[in-house]
Every structure is written in structure tokens, then in C-alpha cells.
Amino acid sequence: xxxxxxxxxxxxxxxxxxxxxxxxxxxxxxxxxxxxxxxxxxxxxxxxxxxxxxxxxxxxxxxxxxxxxxxxxxxxxxxxxxxxxxxxxxxxxxxxxxxxxxxxxxxxxxxxxxxxxxxxxxxxxxxxxxxxxxxxxxxxxxxxxxxxxxxxxxxxxxxxxxxxxxxxxxxxxxxxxxxxxxxxxxxxxxxxxxxxxxxxxxxxxxxxxxxxxxxxxxxxxxxxxxxxxxxxxxxxxxxxxxxxxxxxxxxxxxxxxxxxxxxxxxxxxxxxxxxxxxxxxxxxxxxxxxxxxxxxxxxxxxxxxxxxxxxxxxxxxxxxxxxxxxxxxxxxxxxxxxxxxxxxxxxxxxxxxxxxxxxxxxxxxxxxxxxxxxxxxx
Ligand code: HEC
Ligand code: HEC
Numbered sequence: 001x002x003x004x005x006x007x008x009x010x011x012x013x014x015x016x017x018x019x020x021x022x023x024x025x026x027x028x029x030x031x032x033x034x035x036x037x038x039x040x041x042x043x044x045x046x047x048x049x050x051x052x053x054x055x056x057x058x059x060x061x062x063x064x065x066x067x068x069x070x071x072x073x074x075x076x077x078x079x080x081x082x083x084x085x086x087x088x089x090x091x092x093x094x095x096x097x098x099x100x101x102x103x104x105x106x107x108x109x110x111x112x113x114x115x116x117x118x119x120x121x122x123x124x125x126x127x128x129x130x131x132x133x134x135x136x137x138x139x140x141x142x143x144x145x146x147x148x149x150x151x152x153x154x155x156x157x158x159x160x161x162x163x164x165x166x167x168x169x170x171x172x173x174x175x176x177x178x179x180x181x182x183x184x185x186x187x188x189x190x191x192x193x194x195x196x197x198x199x200x201x202x203x204x205x206x207x208x209x210x211x212x213x214x215x216x217x218x219x220x221x222x223x224x225x226x227x228x229x230x231x232x233x234x235x236x237x238x239x240x241x242x243x244x245x246x247x248x249x250x251x252x253x254x255x256x257x258x259x260x261x262x263x264x265x266x267x268x269x270x271x272x273x274x275x276x277x278x279x280x281x282x283x284x285x286x287x288x289x290x291x292x293x294x295x296x297x298x299x300x301x302x303x304x305x306x307x308x309x310x311x312x313x314x315x316x317x318x319x320x321x322x323x324x325x326x327x328x329x330x331x332x333x334x335x336x337x338x339x340x341x342x343x344x345x346x347x348x349x350x351x352x353x354x355x356x357x358x359x360x361x362x363x364x365x366x367x368x369x370x371x372x373x374x375x376x377x378x
Contacts, residue, residue, distance in 0.1 A: 090215030095377035101171035116316025122323025157213035177205035244365025277340025
């Protein structure tokens, strides 16, 4: 990796000291972005000195920005190829309340279009009013994530669908899924579709999960104002949004965990998880949601969570895994001011001492990530 710039090496050493391989590989994956960020002639001492906050920003010039990656084709697993009929079946299932234990909720009930395709409430509420511990995330570009859920405990969309369907989200119970799948597949409006998509197969839970996952892989957001800008339409972003983009990629260093094109490093390599302090403030240590640590059992993952995609973020309030931030500005302020200190906070998060204007510019930029697509059962 000869082209690794000085700044990244410094950051890499810092991470190696913390012994977090996942973070190192994230940073390695980010190398091209950092290369792009830095003008080659610059030889700054480490660590990079914090520039003084400036209230007014000159419009962003093209040369100040690294190359902005485009959203690629969504990866399709070999054992679940896409087909029109399977996607249509998955879509029908996604919007069907009969999938839940008591007919009260569909997948869509917690991933609503009007909530940016995440949840309405800070934490999700399942059938029979069961309170769930976390907020429902947006599903845009979910097909690019190597590990699903805030803690990455599901390795595929198929596995995630079984988890959501069998668990408290839908209340069916993992042991009852095959029976439920057979019931659904027998309904007159499903019979022909299952027979066409899975000819000659005895329908069970995996068929439902495959169809749901196929549909979810079509939830691609790749035509935002930002994408138009990245493709060369310089008028696609307002001056404020362009200044926000420069901050995002530079001084505010949001890019370290929310790298384009999906605006999350969780879409890179094996995924990425960071402790930002969300859910640790004023909570007794033994009651903190330990997030990724529950999956890996590593202390380094204590209260670490997946950085969500920021696509469509302006429409998906409330924010964070505990849904505690009601507005986008509040969420941005939290991140830009370094999160909550705790015993495991990521060294990539620090107070960037941004002015109010700069926070506004970041918010304007995030508004330019609004996805034009809509979720609808029609
Ligand atoms: C009761 C509300 C609720 C219902 C119903 C629900 N979900 Fe979710 N969904 C959530 C919550 C909450 C999370 C995050 C849970 C966590 O991380 O522990 C989530 C996470 C997800 C994720 C992971 C997203 C990511 O960024 O990692 C996917 C995919 C998903 N749900 C799809 C589905 C599908 C498919 C169904 C129907 C089978 C469904 N959901 C039903 C609340 C719900
Ligand atoms: C150290 C990695 C890291 C950095 C740097 C970082 N974030 Fe985050 N961000 C996260 C993680 C992790 C979450 C989820 C935290 C949680 O809920 O536990 C998150 C959540 C968010 C959310 C809420 C999204 C949602 O759907 O709930 C927004 C908005 C956000 N970040 C914006 C920013 C901005 C703007 C910056 C730069 C000022 C930034 N982040 C810098 C890791 C980071």
C-alpha cells in the first residue's frame, strides 16, 4: 500500500494501538478517499492541526473534493438469484400483515415510507405491544450491507428476514415459521406465485426469506441530488449543501465512518462498528445496550453500533439506535461535537468545533441525500 498518505498512516497507528482490526481494515478500505482528500504537495505534521472555525465558506471547488464514488450494482448471492416474479412475491409478502403472529403487522409497519422507511417511534413496538430495544433503521441500500442489524448479527438479508419474522418484530416464533410459510403459500393469491418462483419445492420459511430478501435488494437509492452532483451536474447542490459536502469529507471527518457512496463504512469489507456514546449517558453500565460486543464478545466492541447509511436521513427521524435524537440537526450536532465520552468511545469521533453555520451546511448536505424512490405496496 505504497500510496497510503501520511495522515492515514497516523490514524492507522492509532487504531492499531487500540487493537481493533475491524477499524484498521475500514481505514484501509477508505485509503482511496483519504488519498483523494489530500493534495499531494501537502506535507502536514501529525496529527493534522485543527483549522480555526470559519463562519463563511467559499463555494466548494471541484478540486477540493475527492472523486465521489457512484452506487454500484447491488450484489446478488449465488443461492438466491433475482427474478421479476421473486421480487414481486417478496414485495407482496413485505406488505402483508398476515405474516405476523396476530395479523397486526407487516414488515412495512416498522419500515414506513413516511418515516424515510425506518420507524416512527424512537424504539420499535412489535405485535401485542411488545417494546423492542432499538429503533427501526431505514432499508435504503440495505442490499449492500455485509452484516445486518445495528450490531451486525445477521450475515445476510435472508438470515435477517428469518430473525425479524420469527422474533419479537413479528412475534411468530422461530419454531413456527415453516408452518406459517405453508399457510401463506396456500392462500389463493399466493399459490401460483410460490409455484412459479419455487417450482416443485415444498414451501417453508427459507422460501419466504429468499423472496423478502430479493425484494429488499431492489431498494436502491442512487439518484439523490448528491448523486447528480457526483455525476457532474454541479448545479445539483446548493452552495450551502456543497459547503456541507466539503465539511463532511474534510474538516468534520464524517467520511471516516459514513463514506460514500452509501454514506456508511458498514457497507465496506466485513462491516464496521463504532462506539459514539449513544445509549451510554446516564445509563448504569450493566444496563447499557452493548451492541456489537454481544456478537463478538470482544471488549473493544462494547456499545459499538453500525453507522447507518445517511441516504434519506433527512426523512428518517428519530435518529440513532435508541431513537433519542428527534431532529437531524440534533443528530449532526451530537456527531460533530464528539458524541458522549465513555470507556470505549471511538478515537475517530472528536469535537470538531464547528460553527452554527457549518452545522447548517452539514444539514443542508444531508438533505441532498433524500432518496427520490418511495416504498409502496401498490
Ligand atoms: C416491530 C417493528 C419491526 C417489524 C415488524 C420489522 N422490523 Fe425490521 N427492524 C426493526 C428494528 C427495531 C430493527 C433493528 C433491530 C436491531 O438492530 O437489533 C430492524 C432491522 C431490520 C433490517 C436491518 C437493517 C440494517 O440496516 O441492518 C432489515 C433488513 C429489516 N429490519 C427488514 C425487515 C423485514 C424483512 C421485516 C419483515 C419480515 C421486518 N424488518 C419487520 C423493526 C421491525
Ligand atoms: C466514529 C465513527 C463516526 C463518525 C466520525 C461520525 N459518525 Fe455518524 N454515526 C456513527 C455511528 C456508529 C452511528 C450510530 C450510533 C448509534 O445509534 O449508536 C452514527 C449515526 C449518525 C446519524 C444518525 C443516523 C440515523 O439514521 O440514525 C447521523 C445523522 C450521523 N451519524 C451524522 C454524522 C455526521 C454529520 C458526522 C460528521 C460530523 C458523523 N456522523 C461522524 C459513526 C460515526
